[in-house]
Amino acid sequence: MYPDRVVSGMRPTGAMHLGHYHGALKNWIRLQSELPCLFFVADWHALTTHYDDPSIIETSTWEMLIDWLAAGVDPSQSTLFIQSQVPEHAELHLLLSMATPLGWLERVPTYKDQQEKLADRDLATYGFLGYPLLQAADVLIYRASHVPVGADQVPHVEMMREIARRFNHLYGKEKGFEEKAKDAVKKLGGKRAKIYAELRKAYQEQGKAEALLQAKAMLEDTQNLSMIDRERLFGYLEGSGKLILSEPQAYLTEASRLPGLDGLKMSKSYGNSIALREDKDSLTKKIRTMPTDPARVRRTDAGDPERCPVWQLHQVYTDSATREWVVKGCKSAGIGCLECKQPVIDAILKEQEPMRERAQVYLDDPSLVRAIVADGCDTARKLAQETMRDVREAMGLSYS
The missing domain is CATH 1.10.240.10 (Tyrosyl-Transfer RNA Synthetase)
Structure with missing residues (x-):
């Protein structure tokens, strides 16, 4: 298992309004004091619906970042970065696309919904169809444990979990995995090894979900295991292989109850918003x-x-x-x-x-924002590169 980590992003729409603050930013500010957090500007995602007019993306990105900082997102507690400055996002998106069934993308609830809402735009592009996969790459590349979302976004997180599960099933078959896992079991010590074996059997033969949870909790508490052995034992529990990508959990946040000036949902496009x-x-x-x-x-x-x-x-x-x-x-x-x-x-x-x-x-002093983002991009990229080393190796692309 990988360390708990929160990942979330927003498309650069320019200055934030109070609806954004009450709907998302207040949750970010609370989470940053509880768990390691990475918050990113999803500038590539802006192109999925506005690829024909990218002129406002850069200005909107800096405006939005200043609003995050103004709202109370703390760069000493959170990592702030820009998606396109971490190219590993695109590489993982490409590699995941090789094995993601087309039907998974077509069934995402927001796919047809957005096509209807944005009927004036030509959305017959792969970028728009594949945006949930890019969204999955944004999260999976940091092996996030939690993704703060409203109830309407839960299907997206469930799809991320399915993609991670499929990837681990296809590529987590480490050579000599079972022998290495059995060697790792011995490192647990006699008593824990016996409990592990009993819980593994109860889960695999009888489907007891509580046995899986107990075994995972025991592994998390075991101090003398290396990260690689821990990963093998988690995979061996479920009868799969090495866990390369983590399955994130949706962290449900309360939906914004803040209306616009006319009583409808606050939105700049409705002309009813109050800027942050x-x-x-x-x-x-x-x-x-x-x-x-x-x-x-x-x-x-x-x-x-x-x-x-x-x-x-x-x-x-x-x-x-x-x-x-x-x-x-x-x-x-x-x-x-x-x-x-x-x-x-x-x-x-x-x-x-x-x-x-x-x-x-x-x-x-705009250079202060640029310095925060530069540091954030460096931090995010190091984490992303660690994941991509494992992904390339699992897919036979390491050439070492």
Whole structure:
């Protein structure tokens, strides 16, 4: 087994908005203090749908990175890098494509869904069909244990697991594997070797999943095993061979509940977003002009917060006492809509103030961002090269 590691990326769409912050970045910031994390700009992925206009990718990449840093992603805790600067991603994608069934790509739920949503674009390309495979390579190359995703992305992670499993089955047949695995069993010591054999038999002959989990836990606790022997014993447990690629787990994160200015999902393409570092005057104007309950035509008309997009923002940004004040005041016409909006404006500005301060450092000296990314690319590339050495060797491409 390989060390626990989190991997996640975003396509460079330019400046982030509050929906990105509440939907993804807050989870990244929490995870970076719990596990080693690698976060990357998926610039190649931007080309899968916008290959005919790559002009904004570079500018969008730097804008997005500054927003990550402004939000609180910490380069001393996380590795930040750009996908295309680690060419091993492309090599693993190519090699995985040799053995990935076409039907696996065609059945990905988002494939047809995105074709329908982006009907104005020509998506009859291999790049678009193969993007889940490139996504798998992005994660598998770091032998990630966890991939933070929303529920709609779980099928993508399951596909990554299938691809890793198929690769290990096809290429994990190390010469003399069984003899080497049996030698590794002896290194466990008499008592543990006996337990290992019993658990392996219970799993392989009776299909007892708990036996597999117990055996894996025992191997993780065994200190005197080399990494290669540990890999062999994990593979021997499941009756396969050496584990070359890890099977990542979906790390379910709470979906963003932050609506846009019109109550729909926040999106730049909908024109209803608030930027992560929105100018104070612009933000105030956007919220003050938000639509409210259509029943409140006049100040004296009573309303219902449940019919008002502003109420959805209150549920994210204000405390229970303020929300109670809003419900009472709205339903009795005791407060006006502008009064109702002010606590939301104040709360968002308070949330954004440290973000603007952190961002200013990088806006004043862009070389700082480039240095962080250069270091991150070096770190990521070393990890990627370790995996690719094993992959090439397993596929007969090492030529050593």
